[in-house]
Structures are given as structure tokens and as C-alpha cells.
Amino acid sequence: MTAGINDIERAAGVLRGGGLVAFPTETVYGLGADAEDSAAVARVFQAKGRPPSHPLIVHLGGAEQLGDWAEDVPATARLLAERFWPGPLTLVLRRGRRVSPEATGGLETVAVRVPGHPVALALLSAFGGGIAAPSANRFGSVSPTTAGHVRAELGDAVDFVLDGGPCEVGVESTIVDATGAVPSVLRPGGVTREDLEAVLGHPLAVGSATRVRVPGQHPSHYAPRARVVLVEPEKIVAEAELAQELGHRVGVFLPASLAGVEVRAHAVVALPASAAAYARGLYGFLRELDQRGCDLIVASLPAEEGLGLAIANRLRRAAGPRPSD
Numbered sequence: 001m002t003a004g005i006n007d008i009e010r011a012a013g014v015l016r017g018g019g020l021v022a023f024p025t026e027t028v029y030g031l032g033a034d035a036e037d038s039a040a041v042a043r044v045f046q047a048k049g050r051p052p053s054h055p056l057i058v059h060l061g062g063a064e065q066l067g068d069w070a071e072d073v074p075a076t077a078r079l080l081a082e083r084f085w086p087g088p089l090t091l092v093l094r095r096g097r098r099v100s101p102e103a104t105g106g107l108e109t110v111a112v113r114v115p116g117h118p119v120a121l122a123l124l125s126a127f128g129g130g131i132a133a134p135s136a137n138r139f140g141s142v143s144p145t146t147a148g149h150v151r152a153e154l155g156d157a158v159d160f161v162l163d164g165g166p167c168e169v170g171v172e173s174t175i176v177d178a179t180g181a182v183p184s185v186l187r188p189g190g191v192t193r194e195d196l197e198a199v200l201g202h203p204l205a206v207g208s209a210t211r212v213r214v215p216g217q218h219p220s221h222y223a224p225r226a227r228v229v230l231v232e233p234e235k236i237v238a239e240a241e242l243a244q245e246l247g248h249r250v251g252v253f254l255p256a257s258l259a260g261v262e263v264r265a266h267a268v269v270a271l272p273a274s275a276a277a278y279a280r281g282l283y284g285f286l287r288e289l290d291q292r293g294c295d296l297i298v299a300s301l302p303a304e305e306g307l308g309l310a311i312a313n314r315l316r317r318a319a320g321p322r323p324s325d
């Protein structure tokens with residue numbers, strides 16, 4: 001059930017009291033706390049099991065609040081904010097005084113965004129301040145795209161869950177280092193590189209040539225319980241069947257180009273043809289294969305253009321070495 005006005009007011013009250021509220025955004029669900037309240041922000045790290053050095057994104061109700069939370073905002077950053085907010089774009093800027101140092105992990109920069117979900121915007125408007133929120137999952141695991149995912153994963157660690165239905169975009173926001181005159185992409189996400197370049201009028205660096213420190217970029221992240229193995233699309237069926245014969249419970253991400261092909265595996269997810277539908281479903285598919293008891297997921301990378309860039313980034317990291325490896 002989508003949250004109503006009573007739920008929103010109650011959630012704003014929880015935030016004012018220093019509590020934690022999970023809320024929908026267009027990308028994934030966030031686990032929010034008052035961005036000015038150090039103790040509340042500390043509880044977010046605790047609930048997630050996240051190291052305190054990994055900064056959070058501060059969510060704002062509108063671009064006009066930017067000046068309260070960031071300093072020396074370059075013209076390029078203002079242009080991006082104007083064009084993409086509300087929406088799945090996070091800007092890293094020099095931090096303003098208002099944000100609690102816990103939220104920025106002690107960095108001199110702050111990540112800010114105006115989310116494009118009506119329930120998130122209503123919450124921000126009722127609360128009035130900034131909401132510091134990471135994705136509402138345990139550290140390193142798959143991000144939640146429904147209220148049910150949040151409840152299953154965080155349970156009592158969160159004081160209130162606002163339900164806004166399934167997230168429309170399905171992968172996290174694009175994070176852009178906008179501290180200087182030439183921005184660079186720190187994390188691909190819901191706003192595509194092509195969209196950013198069209199507005200900026202020049203090519204963008206992705207994942208390199210950045211001046212800011214980027215904590216929280218562990219090789220393993222967005223990971224389901226099952227091990228994820230990436231292979232070329234033409235090898236997917238053979239690899240999956242081999243692993244199944246070797247005794248694995250194999251889950252397959254079957255590309256749309258192989259639709260209808262029979263695979264002897266434990267579970268098969270038929271991927272949608274459009275990148276937008278794939279992004280929307282991605283985390284749900286990973287959770288589904290976990291739930292069905294798979295211990296190995298065989299997948300391949302989509303074309304790295306448009307939203308495919310963010311999907312490929314998440315799959316690579318889901319397949320990355322685990323802390324226990």
C-alpha cells in the first residue's frame with residue numbers, strides 16, 4: 001500500500017525524534033535520518049553494519065536548498081541540478097556547515113540529491129530539513145527496490161517504513177564529482193552518461209581522473225548470497241549446465257537474445273529486452289534467485305551504454321571477490 005499523508009507526517013515525526021525511516025526513491029529505498037543529527041546518522045551506520053568512513057547521500061526537497069548544504073557550487077553543478085533534479089543524479093560538492101560530519105564520513109565534500117519520487121518529496125517537504133540516507137540494505141548486499149525487501153532485510157533496525165511501491169529506476173543514482181569545473185562520474189546510475197554529456201556538451205570521464213576520495217567502492221558490493229559468475233553470452237547455457245552437473249544449484253540470467261532457449265538449471269530468469277526494464281528488475285532478480293536456493297548465478301554483461309553501464313557496474317561488483325574469499 002502506498003503511503004498516505006498520515007504515514008508521511010508520522011515518518012517526519014520519527015526523523016525529528018532522531019529515528020530512522022526507510023523511504024522510497026525512484027532508484028532504490030533509502031534508510032533515512034536527520035542529516036543534522038549526528039546520533040541519528042550514527043544509528044544508520046549501525047543498522048546497516050556499514051563502516052563510519054563511508055559517507056551518505058543527503059537528500060533535499062529542492063535545488064534551492066543547495067546553498068545550505070554545499071559551498072562554492074560551480075556553475076556546471078548548478079546546470080546539472082537544474083536539468084536532472086528531481087531525479088537519479090547525486091552531486092559531490094564542497095560540504096556546507098549544516099551537514100553533520102558523521103554523514104560525510106569526515107570528508108570535506110558532501111553528496112547531495114533531490115529524489116524524483118512523490119513519497120520522498122512529500123517526506124522531505126513535511127520534514128523540512130535534509131535526510132541523510134544510504135540504500136536501505138545491510139552493508140555490501142543487494143539494494144532494496146520494494147518496502148518488502150527493506151522489512152525482510154532490516155526488520156526492527158528501522159523505526160518506520162514508508163511504502164511507495166516498487167522503484168521505477170531500480171539502480172542507484174549516478175554520482176558525479178562536481179567539485180571542479182570538469183565533472184566526472186564516480187558511480188554510473190539512473191542518469192546515463194549520454195544524458196549528462198548532452199547537457200554538458202563534452203565527453204565525461206567515468207571512474208577515473210577524479211580529485212575526490214571515493215570511499216565505499218569495495219570490489220564486492222550489491223552481492224546476493226549466491227556466488228555470481230560472469231561469462232560471455234554465447235557461453236551462458238553451457239557454463240550453467242556444466243555447473244549444474246557439478247552439483248551446484250544454478251540460477252541463470254538468460255539474456256533476451258536467448259529468449260526461449262531451454263537451460264538445464266535450478267532456476268532461470270528471462271531478462272527483459274529493454275535496459276530500463278532490466279535495471280528496474282535487477283535487484284529483485286538477484287533476490288529471487290537467492291530465495292529459490294541458488295548457490296551460483298551465471299550471467300553476462302549487457303552492452304555498456306545507456307542504463308547498461310550501471311547494470312554492468314553492479315553485476316561486476318556482485319561478482320567481485322567476497323571478504324571471505
Ligand code: TXA
Pocket residue numbers: 025027028029030031054055056057088090092104107109110111115133134135136171172173174175186212213214215216217
Ligand atoms: O540512488 C541512490 O543514490 C540511493 C538512494 C537511497 O538515494 N542511495 C545510495 O546510497 O545509493 P549509498 O550510501 O548506498 O551509496 C552512496 C555512495 C557511497 O557508496 C559513497 O561512495 C558515495 O555515495 N558518496 C557519498 N558521499 C560521498 C562523497 N562526499 N564523496 C564521494 N563519494 C561519496
Ligand code: MG
Pocket residue numbers: 134135143
Ligand atoms: Mg548502497
